[in-house]
Amino acid sequence: MSTITDQNVIHVDFGADERPKYVVLEGAIRAAITRGDLTPGTRLPAVRDLAWRVGVTPGTVARAYSRLTDDGTLDAAVGRGTFVAEAGVRSPIYRELEALEVDSTPHLTGGDSYMVNLLSPHLPSVGQVDLIRRLLGEIAANPPSGLMHYPAHANERLAREAAQHFLDHPALGPLEVDDITLTNGGQHAISLVMQAVLTGRRPAVLVEDLTYPGFRRVAEMLRADVIPVATDAEGIIPEALEAATRNADAQLLCTSPDVHNPTCTMTPESRRRQIVEVARASNIQILEDDCYQMERSELPTYRLMAPERTWHISSIAKTISPALRLGFAMAPRTHRISLRRAAEYSSFGMATPMSDLAARLLVDPALPGLMADTRKVVGTYVRTAAQVLDGFELHCRPDVSFMWLVLPRGWRASSFCRAAEGVGVKLRAAEEYAGRDANAPHAVRMSVNAGVSLASFEDAIRRLRDLLDQPPEGLGV
Structure with a gap:
C-alpha cells in the first residue's frame, strides 16, 4: 500500500471547465490513474484534505469519490480510507446486487x-409458491387487463383496492384506495418518493448514522447530499436531528421506526412524537420505511402522527416473496398526484400481469x-x-x-x-x-x-x- 506524497499528482483546473466541479475532479483522478501516477493500492487523501488542496468543498470531493467507488475505480473501507482499486475488483454496487x-x-x-x-x-416456502403459481396460471389463461396496451392508473384500481385491504391497520391511519401507488418493490418506492420530494440544486437527505444503504444510493443518484443523524437505543436522537437541519437544505428524513435496519431496534412512541415535533419545526418530510416487520406493530406510524408530511412505503418482500417486486408507496394527501406522476413518468406503471396478480394475491383467503x-x-x-x-x-x-x-x-x-x-x-x-x-x-x-x-x-x-x-x-x- 502506498499513499500520495506528491500533491500535484491530481491535475485539476476548475476554471477552464464548465462542468460541475465533482465531475471535473472525477475526471482528474481517472486521468491520474490512467497515466500511472496513481497505481492500484494507492491511498487517496482524506476528503477534507483533498478538498483543501484543490480548493473545493468536502461535499464535492465526497461525490467524486463516491462515483469512482461505484464503478470500481476506487475502493473505500471505513476506518482505512479510499484506495485505487486493484484490477478485477468489483465495485460495491455490483457486490450489493450479487449479494x-x-x-x-x-x-x-x-x-x-x-x-x-x-x-x-x-x-421459507410454506405454500405461497403454489398459490402464486396457481394465480399466475389463471392470469396467463385469461389476463383481466389484457396484454396489448400500456398500464394505466385507472386500470390498476383492483390491485390498489387489494393493496388497501392488505395494508389496512389502525396504526397506519385512514387509508383510501387513491392513497396507494403500486411500485416495483420497496427500493423503487424509495426512489419515487425522493423524486417527488427533493427540489433545488443541493437538497439534503437525512439518514440514521447506521442505515439501509439503499437510502444513500438513491439520494446520491439524485445528486442529493446525505447527512447522517446520531442515534441511540431508541432511534434517532431528536437534538441531533434538529442540529442536522440547520446548515443544509434538509428536505427528507429516511427512517425505519418499527424495525431499524440493521440493528433490529424499535423507536418507541414517545421518541416518535419528539421526532415529529422536530420535523414540523424544521419543515422536513419523513420517508417511513415499513418493509421489514413480518407482524404489524400496534405503535402509531409517522403516517398516523404526521399525515401531512409522511411518505409511507411497504412491500411483500419480507412477508410473502421478494421475487414479485411488489411494493406500495403512500404520499401525504396533498402530494398524491406528485407521487403518481413520478411512478408513471419512470415506468408508465406496473406491468399489467403483475397488477392482475396483485389484485388476486393480496386478497386471497389463504394468504x-x-x-x-x-x-x-x-x-x-x-x-x-x-x-x-x-x-x-x-x-x-x-x-x-x-x-x-x-x-x-x-x-x-x-x-x-x-x-x-x-x-x-x-x-x-x-x-x-x-x-x-x-x-x-x-x-x-x-x-x-x-x-x-x-x-x-x-x-x-x-x-x-x-x-x-x-x-x-x-x-x-
Missing part, C-alpha cells in the same frame, strides 16, 4: 448445504395463514440462532428476518466477515450501513436463510460461535 442472490441454497425450503448465505433474508406460517418458521430460525449464540450480544426479534450481532472485543467486523466466509458463512459488516467517513461499530448483520434446512442453518451459526470463541491469530484486533 441479493442467495447462492448455494436450494430453490425451495429445507435443503442441506454447507455454504450458507446470510447476506439477505431468504423466506393470512401462509404469512403466519412464514413468521412461525422464521421465528424458529431466529430462536435457534439466539440459543447457539447465547452469551453474546445478539439483537433479534422472532418477527424480523435478520439479526444484529455485536462482536466481542478483539474482533473487527471486516475481519470477522472474512473469517466467516472462510468457514462457509456470508455476513454483512456494519460498515456497509455507515457513511464513508463514519466510524462503524464492530458488529455484523446476519439474515435468516430458510432456503437451507434448520439443521444446516444451525450448523452455520455454530461455526460462527466457534469463531467468536476462538478468533484465529492475526484476524482479531
Whole structure:
C-alpha cells in the first residue's frame, strides 16, 4: 500500500471547465490513474484534505469519490480510507446486487448445504409458491387487463383496492384506495418518493448514522447530499436531528421506526412524537420505511402522527416473496398526484400481469395463514440462532428476518466477515450501513436463510460461535 506524497499528482483546473466541479475532479483522478501516477493500492487523501488542496468543498470531493467507488475505480473501507482499486475488483454496487442472490441454497425450503448465505433474508416456502403459481396460471389463461396496451392508473384500481385491504391497520391511519401507488418493490418506492420530494440544486437527505444503504444510493443518484443523524437505543436522537437541519437544505428524513435496519431496534412512541415535533419545526418530510416487520406493530406510524408530511412505503418482500417486486408507496394527501406522476413518468406503471396478480394475491383467503406460517418458521430460525449464540450480544426479534450481532472485543467486523466466509458463512459488516467517513461499530448483520434446512442453518451459526470463541491469530484486533 502506498499513499500520495506528491500533491500535484491530481491535475485539476476548475476554471477552464464548465462542468460541475465533482465531475471535473472525477475526471482528474481517472486521468491520474490512467497515466500511472496513481497505481492500484494507492491511498487517496482524506476528503477534507483533498478538498483543501484543490480548493473545493468536502461535499464535492465526497461525490467524486463516491462515483469512482461505484464503478470500481476506487475502493473505500471505513476506518482505512479510499484506495485505487486493484484490477478485477468489483465495485460495491455490483457486490450489493450479487449479494441479493442467495447462492448455494436450494430453490425451495429445507435443503442441506454447507455454504450458507446470510447476506439477505431468504423466506421459507410454506405454500405461497403454489398459490402464486396457481394465480399466475389463471392470469396467463385469461389476463383481466389484457396484454396489448400500456398500464394505466385507472386500470390498476383492483390491485390498489387489494393493496388497501392488505395494508389496512389502525396504526397506519385512514387509508383510501387513491392513497396507494403500486411500485416495483420497496427500493423503487424509495426512489419515487425522493423524486417527488427533493427540489433545488443541493437538497439534503437525512439518514440514521447506521442505515439501509439503499437510502444513500438513491439520494446520491439524485445528486442529493446525505447527512447522517446520531442515534441511540431508541432511534434517532431528536437534538441531533434538529442540529442536522440547520446548515443544509434538509428536505427528507429516511427512517425505519418499527424495525431499524440493521440493528433490529424499535423507536418507541414517545421518541416518535419528539421526532415529529422536530420535523414540523424544521419543515422536513419523513420517508417511513415499513418493509421489514413480518407482524404489524400496534405503535402509531409517522403516517398516523404526521399525515401531512409522511411518505409511507411497504412491500411483500419480507412477508410473502421478494421475487414479485411488489411494493406500495403512500404520499401525504396533498402530494398524491406528485407521487403518481413520478411512478408513471419512470415506468408508465406496473406491468399489467403483475397488477392482475396483485389484485388476486393480496386478497386471497389463504394468504393470512401462509404469512403466519412464514413468521412461525422464521421465528424458529431466529430462536435457534439466539440459543447457539447465547452469551453474546445478539439483537433479534422472532418477527424480523435478520439479526444484529455485536462482536466481542478483539474482533473487527471486516475481519470477522472474512473469517466467516472462510468457514462457509456470508455476513454483512456494519460498515456497509455507515457513511464513508463514519466510524462503524464492530458488529455484523446476519439474515435468516430458510432456503437451507434448520439443521444446516444451525450448523452455520455454530461455526460462527466457534469463531467468536476462538478468533484465529492475526484476524482479531
